[in-house]
Amino acid sequence: MEPVIRFRGAVALVGRFPALAGVDLDVGRGEIVLLQGPNGAGKTTLLRTCAGLLPVVSGEAVVLGHDLRRERRGVRAHVGLLGHASGLYGDLTVEENLRFWTRAAHLELSTVDEALATMGLDGRLRSVTVNRLSAGQRRRTSFACLLARRPELWLLDEPHAGLDNDARDLVDTVIRDAAAAGATVLVASHELERAVSLAERVVVVSGGMVTSDSLRAGDPGPLAQQPEAHGVS
Amino acid sequence: MFRDAALVAAKDLRLEARSRVAFNQIAPLALVILLLFAFALDPARGVLARAAPGLFWVAVLLCALFAVQRAFAIESGDGRSDALRLSGLDPAGIFLGKVAAIALELAALEVLLGLGVAVLYDASFGGWVLLVATGASATAAIAAAGTLYGVLAAGLRVRETLLPLLLLPVLAPVLIGSTRAFEAAFSGVPADGWPWLGLLTLFALVYLVAGALAFGSLLEDM
Numbered sequence: 215m216e217p218v219i220r221f222r223g224a225v226a227l228v229g230r231f232p233a234l235a236g237v238d239l240d241v242g243r244g245e246i247v248l249l250q251g252p253n254g255a256g257k258t259t260l261l262r263t264c265a266g267l268l269p270v271v272s273g274e275a276v277v278l279g280h281d282l283r284r285e286r287r288g289v290r291a292h293v294g295l296l297g298h299a300s301g302l303y304g305d306l307t308v309e310e311n312l313r314f315w316t317r318a319a320h321l322e323l324s325t326v327d328e329a330l331a332t333m334g335l336d337g338r339l340r341s342v343t344v345n346r347l348s349a350g351q352r353r354r355t356s357f358a359c360l361l362a363r364r365p366e367l368w369l370l371d372e373p374h375a376g377l378d379n380d381a382r383d384l385v386d387t388v389i390r391d392a393a394a395a396g397a398t399v400l401v402a403s404h405e406l407e408r409a410v411s412l413a414e415r416v417v418v419v420s421g422g423m424v425t426s427d428s429l430r431a432g433d434p435g436p437l438a439q440q441p442e443a444h445g446v447s
Numbered sequence: 448m449f450r451d452a453a454l455v456a457a458k459d460l461r462l463e464a465r466s467r468v469a470f471n472q473i474a475p476l477a478l479v480i481l482l483l484f485a486f487a488l489d490p491a492r493g494v495l496a497r498a499a500p501g502l503f504w505v506a507v508l509l510c511a512l513f514a515v516q517r518a519f520a521i522e523s524g525d526g527r528s529d530a531l532r533l534s535g536l537d538p539a540g541i542f543l544g545k546v547a548a549i550a551l552e553l554a555a556l557e558v559l560l561g562l563g564v565a566v567l568y569d570a571s572f573g574g575w576v577l578l579v580a581t582g583a584s585a586t587a588a589i590a591a592a593g594t595l596y597g598v599l600a601a602g603l604r605v606r607e608t609l610l611p612l613l614l615l616p617v618l619a620p621v622l623i624g625s626t627r628a629f630e631a632a633f634s635g636v637p638a639d640g641w642p643w644l645g646l647l648t649l650f651a652l653v654y655l656v657a658g659a660l661a662f663g664s665l666l667e668d669m
Contacts, residue, residue: 262529265529265533266533267529267532267533287663290532290533290534290535291533291534291535293533294533295529295533297526297529298526299525299526299527299529300525300526301525301526301527301529301530302525302527303458303462303521303527304525305461305462305465305466306458306461306462306465310461314454314458315530315534318451318454318534318535318536319534319535320535343465
């Protein structure tokens with residue numbers, strides 16, 4: 215089966231700076247992969263590149279069958295990116311935000327109620343403007359937007375940031391359910407204990423390259439032994 | 448594309464209705480501009496009535512700058528520009544939606560300014576068909592060019608000062624054409640105004656087509 219993400223020596227630019235300096239990576243359908251590495255290693259850049267937001271200038275980069283060097287805009291409607299920012303309109307209510315982003319993706323609005331209920335936003339909070347929400351409630355709303363859009367590839371940058379323990383557990387459940395339903399998930403996180411228990415595979419990024427690839431943190435599995443197949447740089 | 452345009456326009460107008468920036472700040476500013484002209488030019492000599500068409504459109508242009516900046520301010524910050532690029536919306540639809548929202552805000556402003564000109568400048572209106580057609584074409588032209596240059600400036604740090612510098616010279620033909628057409632309508636000789644209306648319509652069409660084609664690329668740098 216064709217991998218969801220296939221990078222071979224991919225170089226991506228942030229401005230004029232090559233923030234990804236030759237990444238090799240294969241990720242299959244339904245996998246949950248943890249991206250690990252120090253600040254500035256290139257984790258966020260890798261996620262944004264997979265989302266088609268950054269130009270790939272050399273190497274091979276194919277996501278969901280879209281060649282990012284030729285048509286990176288084509289992949290965007292199929293991925294969901296949860297970054298550090300919320301991506302929400304502060305003067306719209308929680309429900310209005312979800313309805314807007316769901317309709318923008320040309321999806322049925324029936325997914326909105328389901329996403330609100332899953333993220334515990336179906337009560338009074340659904341009609342509260344985002345400006346009046348706490349940081350954790352905003353994060354849950356962003357997650358609900360992602361959930362309502364049902365992307366094939368989830369790109370999560372510090373998904374647990376700003377959430378209490380219950381909400382973190384909820385997010386982990388949602389991620390596992392999405393992967394079980396066939397979605398592919400890339401998670402960049404510094405919360406290793408939680409993230410490692412969530413992920414099936416740990417990819418270490420450093421200096422804009424993949425430097426290690428193992429089934430679990432500290433447990434180099436058979437994937438890491440096959441650099442050709444799994445892109446260990 | 449038109450479905451996406453309607454979605455974006457509805458969202459922008461709802462955000463504007465909630466924030467009330469247009470109602471509480473831009474509309475009062477437009478009236479203050481009219482008042483300042485009324486103080487500066489002596490109404491007794493009839494100068495104001497003669498200059499009313501030009502002053503009307505100068506006030507519209509200045510307020511349009513704020514409306515355009517506002518249309519892109521709501522998309523900047525907190526990851527909204529990334530979300531917009533990832534949304535699956537047709538870039539041409541986003542462009543047309545923003546144009547529609549700005550045009551509707553400007554149309555409401557023009558009605559208010561029209562009342563202000565009638566009361567403060569003692570201007571008499573005639574040639575209603577030409578007035579309405581000119582208003583529609585000029586508004587579409589300002590909104591289309593404003594949206595195109597607005598997204599261009601939105602990606603830059605100096606956007607607040609750069610946008611007027613880029614946009615006002617581009618809109619000079621619109622100011623001239625709409626002023627001449629309004630003068631013809633005000634003076635009761637609408638036939639003199641129709642060629643200017645043609646120029647305004649052509650300008651609007653060129654910027655609507657160019658904007659719809661170029662917006663996707665410009666959105667990448669926002």
